[in-house]
Structure formats: C-alpha cells, structure tokens
Ligand SMILES: [Zn+2]
C-alpha cells in the first residue's frame with residue numbers, strides 16, 4: 001500500500017513538472033488561446049426570447065459615479081425576434097457584444113433623456129449594429145432634442161464609417177446603411193404612443209427629472225406581457241398610473257442616505273465640486289423605498305432596481321442600499337445587475353429570472 005502511494009505521488013509530481021515545462025512554450029500558449037477563442041468568439045449568438053415571449057436584459061445598471069462592475073444605463077427589450085434598446089450608457093455595447101447579442105436584429109433605440117450617462121455609447125451601437133449586418137437605417141426615438149443628438153453622432157462617426165467601408169468594401173459595409181435617423185415622440189399629456197409594430201406596443205411616459213424636460217420612461221406591451229422602464233425620475237405618481245399592471249417595473253434607484261455620506265466624505269477631503277454634486281443630485285432621483293412604493297401603486301409583479309447610485313462595492317453596501325424596502329414591499333424585488341435577464345412567456349403569469357454573468 002505504502003509503495004502504491006509513493007508511485008502515485010511520484011506520477012503526480014512528474015505530471016505537474018511536465019505541465020509546467022509545457023507552459024513555458026509559446027505553441028502551448030497558442031493552443032490554449034485557440035481553445036479559449038472557440039469558447040468565446042466561436043460561441044453562437046444568444047437567443048434572448050422564444051417566439052411570443054417578451055424579455056428584458058439589463059445591459060447597463062450604473063449611474064454616473066463609476067462602478068467597475070456596471071456599464072452605463074441600458075436595457076434591451078426582446079419581443080420575439082425583434083430587439084430594442086432603451087438608452088446606451090457607456091460600456092453597454094461592449095456588454096452586448098461580450099454576451100453575443102445579435103446586434104443586427106436591433107430595430108430601434110429609445111432614449112429616456114439626453115444626460116451623458118444615457119447616450120454615451122450611441123456611436124458604438126451605430127457602428128457595431130452595422131458591422132454585425134444591419135441593413136436599414138437605425139431609428140432613434142426620444143423626446144424633442146433627439147434630432148440634435150442623432151445629427152451629432154452621425155457627424156462625429158462619419159470618418160470612422162468612411163475608413164471601414166474603404167477597408168472592408170461596400171459589399172460588406174455599405175456606407176449608405178450606417179446612419180441613425182431621429183424619431184421625435186411628441187408629448188402633450190402624461191403618456192404618448194411611441195411605436196406599434198409586429199405586436200409590440202411601446203408607450204412613452206412623461207417622468208419628472210427636472211431640469212431635464214421632458215424626460216421619458218417607456219412601457220412595452222407584447223402578447224399580454226409588459227415591462228415598464230422608469231428612466232431617470234424623482235418619485236412620480238403618474239408613472240405608477242402608466243405602469244399599472246406591468247409584469248416588470250425596472251426603476252432607477254438612489255440611496256440619498258449613502259449619497260449624503262459620500263458628500264460629507266468628499267467635503268472633508270477638500271473636494272468641494274463633487275461634494276456639491278452629491279448635494280444637488282438628491283432632488284431628481286428616487287430612493288429604493290420610494291421606488292418600492294411606486295411599484296406597489298402600479299401593482300407591478302417584479303420591481304428591478306437599476307441606475308444604481310452610489311456604487312455598491314460590497315454586500316454590506318447592497319444591504320444598506322435596500323434598507324427599508326422589505327417593509328414596504330416584502331416580495332418581488334430584485335437588485336439589478338449587468339446581465340440580469342428576465343423572460344416573460346406570452347399570455348402567462350410566469351416570470352423567469354436568470355443572468356448572463
Ligand atoms: Zn442617469
């Protein structure tokens with residue numbers, strides 16, 4: 001027995017030594033690289049929704065204060081085979097690419113408002129949907145002002161498109177297909193129709209994000225299922241009315257208690273400019289408890305927090321962030337993360353939660 005153990009131990013040592021020696025050679029590195037590339041670059045596109053299903057994928061859940069684990073504000077709606085993006089915060093397109101989302105299927109972008117943390121990646125989305133095979137101009141819907149934003153991005157990225165068509169050819173990247181086209185959604189009352197196509201109804205909802213006026217949320221209805229996205233807003237009763245009966249309410253959330261602490265720390269550290277910002281931003285966002293109250297009023301089945309402010313680096317910070325929420329809303333609450341994916345099969349009450357991370 002002792003002899004057998006000695007032989008096994010010697011074999012293990014020899015194997016480890018052989019593996020260590022092999023790791024010193026570049027051909028082995030390249031073999032490992034090929035294996036990793038097959039797993040990642042070689043993976044098929046993800047199917048976000050089955051036929052008849054409405055899904056929502058959080059492609060960015062960060063607010064402006066940087067969080068290395070979260071991209072800027074972004075949600076992807078999948079209605080059967082059709083994809084729509086709500087906001088394109090910084091880093092969100094990279095998330096979509098890492099997750100193998102078929103970008104050429106994105107039929108439109110809906111902007112809630114034009115704060116930089118919601119539009120930063122529009123140029124990247126314009127490019128990457130085109131490279132992936134988009135062959136129609138990409139429509140960008142939003143409040144008045146969308147014409148300026150779209151015109152600016154088209155101009156800023158025009159040279160980039162010229163280079164790529166010259167490099168890869170008109171057949172692969174037809175220059176005339178690259179551009180974005182604006183579609184203003186006029187708003188006179190509390191809500192306005194934004195789109196009605198292939199069974200998907202999108203409604204723009206006025207929200208309260210002054211001095212940003214107007215700012216919108218969006219409600220998506222498809223096959224008897226619904227998702228409402230708040231956009232950036234202070235707690236706003238008409239949003240609950242417009243979101244009434246939604247299966248999922250994706251609502252922004254900011255802990256003013258934690259933002260105040262951050263402001264005090266910054267002031268003590270002699271950083272008056274960000275300290276003032278921490279003070280100013282408390283008026284036009286919604287606390288997690290207030291978002292829970294809105295979700296209850298809307299009778300939403302699942303509330304998902306997004307646009308998380310401030311960043312939450314630990315589980316303890318996450319616990320502090322949602323403090324008091326369970327008293328208002330004991331169930332049906334989810335702290336959203338990049339990669340959170342929720343499926344709503346058509347004409348049912350099922351809510352399936354999963355994650356791409
Ligand atoms: Zn924002």
Ligand SMILES: [Zn+2]
Nearest residue numbers: 113115209232
């Ligand atoms: Zn904003």
